[in-house]
Amino acid sequence: MPDSSLTTTDLLEELRWRGLIHQCTDEDGLAKLLASGPQTVYIGFDPTASSLHVGSLMQLMMLRRFQQAGHHPIALVGGATGMIGDPSGKSEERNLLSADQLQENVDGVATQMRSTLDFEGKNAAKLLNNFDWMKGYSYLEFLRDVGKNFPVGAMMGKESVRSRLESEVGLSYTEFSYMLLQAYDFVYLAKNHGCRIQAGGSDQWGNVTAGIDLGRRMLGQQLFGVTAPLLTTSDGKKMGKTEKGAIWLDPNRTSPYEFYQYWRNVDDADVMRCIAYLTEIKRDEYDSLAEATANDPGKRTAQNRLAEWMTSFIHGDAGLKAATSASDILFGGEIGDATDAMLDGIFADVPSSEVARGVLDGDGYWIVEALQATGLVKSGGEARRAIKEGGVYLNNTRVEDEKMRLTTKDLASETVMVFRRGKRKYSLLKFVE
CATH class of the missing domain: 1.10.240.10 (Tyrosyl-Transfer RNA Synthetase)
Structure with a gap:
């Protein structure tokens, strides 16, 4: 964790200038709480995949900022809530994950959290999994202890619930119950870890306020919530997605x-x-x-x-x-110590062809034939003219001799040679068994 000039008193100002406070349940109360000494704050991450994406990085960075200001972050992996799926911001119900898939995802996101937060310092972060306290709860016990504290009318008024009820897809009872589980997470963390602050993305506002209300009912304690904007483009589309x-x-x-x-x-x-x-x-x-x-x-x-x-x-x-x-x-730089995976990534949109690896044995593979195989030229004559004019490159090095024979020494990676004609016209040859 790098040194930071953040303190508990100027953290909120830091979040404000960065535009990271979208909603706050009681900003004056939160400011007083933070100024009173180190606090514990948590954000939950549902393990819907074995890796977090850049949208999730918003929340990891929020925890990191709290930690740098001297507070104690809890990164909560939703091993239990992930079995259901959060309806917030979703137009349809998620596919339920198997236990094996879920565990693989939990392990994957936990690794990334450990590389982002400090789990060893004076205000070390904690990595918790809500499955650890939910696995022993029976359905009847949960309804008796938690469900009785949830007014259905208040749940129906949450935007995340109302928008789905008004959609063609609707909302299953399974997803409807998600709010109870996340709210109970806040209560459990407040009771057992002294956590009084929950942060999250703006789409979590309904779940955050539900947890605060449950804390008041079950613990008689004031809890606080703060959300950040979602990571979107200027026209409102979620960032972090490409055509791939x-x-x-x-x-x-x-x-x-x-x-x-x-x-x-x-x-x-x-x-x-x-x-x-x-x-x-x-x-x-x-x-x-x-x-x-x-x-x-x-x-x-x-x-x-x-x-x-x-x-x-x-x-x-x-x-x-x-x-x-x-x-x-x-852009024409030297190719050294490349791998097939690296070149595939760099030249993902570049045409490629496969040639039998055996042609590289013995006297090797004539450069003119190789160029024809790439599709960069249509004939041997065109290949020879292009070489004489200085417009052919192998692995970004100009080809000077039309009689050149290619061998395994000319591979840019395990199986690939990179051909270029002119400044930007690339093609790959993959030499396979």
Whole structure:
């Protein structure tokens, strides 16, 4: 956990300038509570996949900011609530996960939480799973102890419930019960861990306030809730999705290169909000980046800084180096120590062809035939002319000799050679058994 100038007294001001306070149940009361000494705050994460995505990073960073200000964060993995699925912000019911799938997901997101929060310092974070306290609860006991404290009218008035009831899909009793489980999480954490603050995304407001009301009824205690905006584009669409799908924090699902490129390509209208929401870049640098973007948006100064910060934070210096090296490769840089996976990621939209690996044995594979196999030329004559004119590149190195024979030494990775004609016309040859 890096050093931070945040204190318990200026945390709320930090959240305000970053635009991270969307709703708060009692901001004056929360300010007094935070000023009175270190507090415990929790955010829940339902393990719907084996990795968190960039939308979830908003909440992890919120916990991290509280921790840097001296408070005690609890990252709660929803092993129990994940069996049901939260209806908030969803237009249809989620598919229920098997126990094995759920455990795999819990393990995956827990790993990412450990890399984001400090679990060993003076105000060490805690990683809890609500299945641990729900697994022993019988249905009748839960109805008796918790259900009796929930007025149905109040539940029906929650936006997350009302919007689904008014939709064509409707709302099952299973999903309707989700609010009770999440609310009880807050009560359990307040009672057993001294947790008086729940944070979350703005779509969780109904669940947060339900927990506060349940705490008042069951514990006679005032609890507090604060939500942050959702990570959306300027036109209201959720960020963190591409044509390929979600942008994940797991490098096996979204490579550091793809992650880096996503942030480099954020729209000018969204980049400063992303920097405020997701990074720990200070106010002075933030203002400088905003000015640079306004004065010369074509240089994409803010986007480059965002991509650099985010990739280093999530994937470390090695991940950032791999991402920038991959970016250089795409624009003609040297290809060294590449892997098939890296090249597939960099050249995901580039045509590729397969050739039998055996052609690389013996005298090797004639460069003219290889070029024809790539589709970059239509004939041997066109291939020879392109080479003579200096317009053919193998692994981003210009081909000088039309008699060149390719062997395994010319592979850029385990199975791939990268061919280019001109400045930007790429094609891959994959040599397979």
